[in-house]
Amino acid sequence: MTVEADVLGARQVRGRPIAAKAVGGLRVRRIALGILRPIATFLPVFLIGTFITFLLGALTGLSPAYVQLGEAATPSAVARLNHQWGLDKPFLVRYWEWFSALLHGSLGNSWFDGVPVSELIGQRILISLSVAALALVLGVVFGTLFGTISALKSTSVIDRTITGFLSLISVMPPFTVGILLVAVFAVGLNVLPSAGYIPLSQGFGPWFSHIILPAIALSFEPVAALARQLRAGLVSAYNENYVLGSIVHGLSPRRIFFVHVLRNGAGPALALLGLILPNLLGGAVVTETVFGLAGYGVFASSSALHGDVPAVQGVLVVSIVVVVGFNLVVNVVLNRLVPAAQRGI
Amino acid sequence: MLHRLIRLPSAWIAFGLLLFIIVLGIVGPAIAPYDPLDGGAKLLASPSLAHPLGTDYLGRDTMSRLLAGAPVSVLSALEVSGIALLVGAIPGLLSVYLGRAFEWLTLRIVDTLIALPFLVFAIAMTALLGNGISQAMLSVGILLAPMFYRVSRAAALAVSSSQYVEAAILGGSSTVWVLRRHIWPKVIAPIGIALANATGAGLVIVASLTFLGIGVQPPAPTWGGMLASDLGYLDYQPYAPVFPILVIMITVWALNLLADVLRDASGESGRIMLKKRALVKSKKRRATTVRRALQGGQPT
Numbered sequence: 146m147t148v149e150a151d152v153l154g155a156r157q158v159r160g161r162p163i164a165a166k167a168v169g170g171l172r173v174r175r176i177a178l179g180i181l182r183p184i185a186t187f188l189p190v191f192l193i194g195t196f197i198t199f200l201l202g203a204l205t206g207l208s209p210a211y212v213q214l215g216e217a218a219t220p221s222a223v224a225r226l227n228h229q230w231g232l233d234k235p236f237l238v239r240y241w242e243w244f245s246a247l248l249h250g251s252l253g254n255s256w257f258d259g260v261p262v263s264e265l266i267g268q269r270i271l272i273s274l275s276v277a278a279l280a281l282v283l284g285v286v287f288g289t290l291f292g293t294i295s296a297l298k299s300t301s302v303i304d305r306t307i308t309g310f311l312s313l314i315s316v317m318p319p320f321t322v323g324i325l326l327v328a329v330f331a332v333g334l335n336v337l338p339s340a341g342y343i344p345l346s347q348g349f350g351p352w353f354s355h356i357i358l359p360a361i362a363l364s365f366e367p368v369a370a371l372a373r374q375l376r377a378g379l380v381s382a383y384n385e386n387y388v389l390g391s392i393v394h395g396l397s398p399r400r401i402f403f404v405h406v407l408r409n410g411a412g413p414a415l416a417l418l419g420l421i422l423p424n425l426l427g428g429a430v431v432t433e434t435v436f437g438l439a440g441y442g443v444f445a446s447s448s449a450l451h452g453d454v455p456a457v458q459g460v461l462v463v464s465i466v467v468v469v470g471f472n473l474v475v476n477v478v479l480n481r482l483v484p485a486a487q488r489g490i
Numbered sequence: 491m492l493h494r495l496i497r498l499p500s501a502w503i504a505f506g507l508l509l510f511i512i513v514l515g516i517v518g519p520a521i522a523p524y525d526p527l528d529g530g531a532k533l534l535a536s537p538s539l540a541h542p543l544g545t546d547y548l549g550r551d552t553m554s555r556l557l558a559g560a561p562v563s564v565l566s567a568l569e570v571s572g573i574a575l576l577v578g579a580i581p582g583l584l585s586v587y588l589g590r591a592f593e594w595l596t597l598r599i600v601d602t603l604i605a606l607p608f609l610v611f612a613i614a615m616t617a618l619l620g621n622g623i624s625q626a627m628l629s630v631g632i633l634l635a636p637m638f639y640r641v642s643r644a645a646a647l648a649v650s651s652s653q654y655v656e657a658a659i660l661g662g663s664s665t666v667w668v669l670r671r672h673i674w675p676k677v678i679a680p681i682g683i684a685l686a687n688a689t690g691a692g693l694v695i696v697a698s699l700t701f702l703g704i705g706v707q708p709p710a711p712t713w714g715g716m717l718a719s720d721l722g723y724l725d726y727q728p729y730a731p732v733f734p735i736l737v738i739m740i741t742v743w744a745l746n747l748l749a750d751v752l753r754d755a756s757g758e759s760g761r762i763m764l765k766k767r768a769l770v771k772s773k774k775r776r777a778t779t780v781r782r783a784l785q786g787g788q789p790t
Binding site for chain 2: 186189190193194197201202204205207312315316317318320321324325327328329331332333339420423424426427428430431434435442445446449450452454457460461464465468469472
């Protein structure tokens, strides 16, 4: 009895400062976690990804000698070139040199023509990024549209039509969609160019007409994935008690949808966005081949076939950086948008 | 689970289609009416009685090439998922038993593999390692392994701390009985789902690689390679890509259907798995408390 009273008394006396301190501490912790957690998640991804990239290059046993000298390579010439490129050093030394150069923004020189890899990628990455960005926009817009409509009209004919359409487009690999689009729009209807690229500086119309078909081809996968995830999230959010509560409370359907359902139901779909970008970058390799775009994907496959190890490593590192950066942005947006994500769930 | 499976009509469709495709993958080259590499007929011919799907730009019969390309496309997809199962499931199971350092390291590697642009890495690995079909299957298998790592790890976590397994062991059941009766039914469904998904993904990736001429070079017939050559002659045969695309789509669709069917029949879904993970933690805690109490120590 006395103990209980003591405890109660202590709580009452210290109640205020503890609560205030706890709130302040919580906020500091939340902000610190908001910054640190993504870094703690993605730093290992970056480190391991770049290590795998370097290991891959080292495991192939390729050397610039075979790329440059070909069949005419004599052992002494091979040794001289290997020494010139620093390939006779131990693995870890080479890794450290490569990694520290990487942190300074240097990706090394191409074995094929000696041009800095960052320059080669810089010339091509804009093409790939504009296609991927347009595909992402299309994916988000149509994915959201289809997902929302089929969630709002769930179990109706509209919902079933959309779901059927989504399962159809989800089994079409991007390059097959690309080939069909070329056959229909470029060859059959002759309304859009089938291949090539025109920079944005030469006008929006020509630029857009060259990247819209590859972007549509790439967007099928994100549309299907996002719409399905969003539909599932929204339907389960509509079944929550707080929605029932707000209906009873007399809130308008629009307010319920935007304030209560969308913010809570969109979380999984948003988190999926972070996984979609790697697929878009990967799909770019094949779609660029279909549409004859001289993007970084074509560069990746042709340098890999040439055995140009630094160029391939450069492409892999750039894609790792793009993916990690994009995931950080998605994380921040997720934290802002979905209340529950802020609590670190 | 099997009796629930055979009551689903979509299970019959999925199994029938897949059986048909696998049989095609085995006997396809043998029943092809023409030599897939011999271009004797009229170039770019339209479908006719002699050539039901027409001929390509070298006068090779399209249907024969589709049939002859089936083994590379279908069987390699199966092998890819087999490699992924081996490479992924073993570390996944071990991650539960080998201690924290191993667990942390493998989890980080899996995170990385999932975040990487899959196809770019598959192309880089295959081409740099020697550009053959076995290199292609090995690299795609390794890149698909995280699927099986996650599934087998979740299964091992769920089983290693569950009370019915503990009860069975305490009751004197043999290890074989526990594995067969209690662990196998829990593990088989998620692994089957992952196998179906991985085979579908593997098929698409092998088709993409062969489209680029990586892994298998022309003139060897593959579904992806046929699309690559059709692309150059769209002006003459705009309908030609439809045949390989349809074959790829039907196969992937059947595999997706199989995964859905397995999920339905086993009652597994993402939500249940999530809840399970939370359950596992509390169960683990309870189990350690019980063990300590049995050993005569102080309950915490």
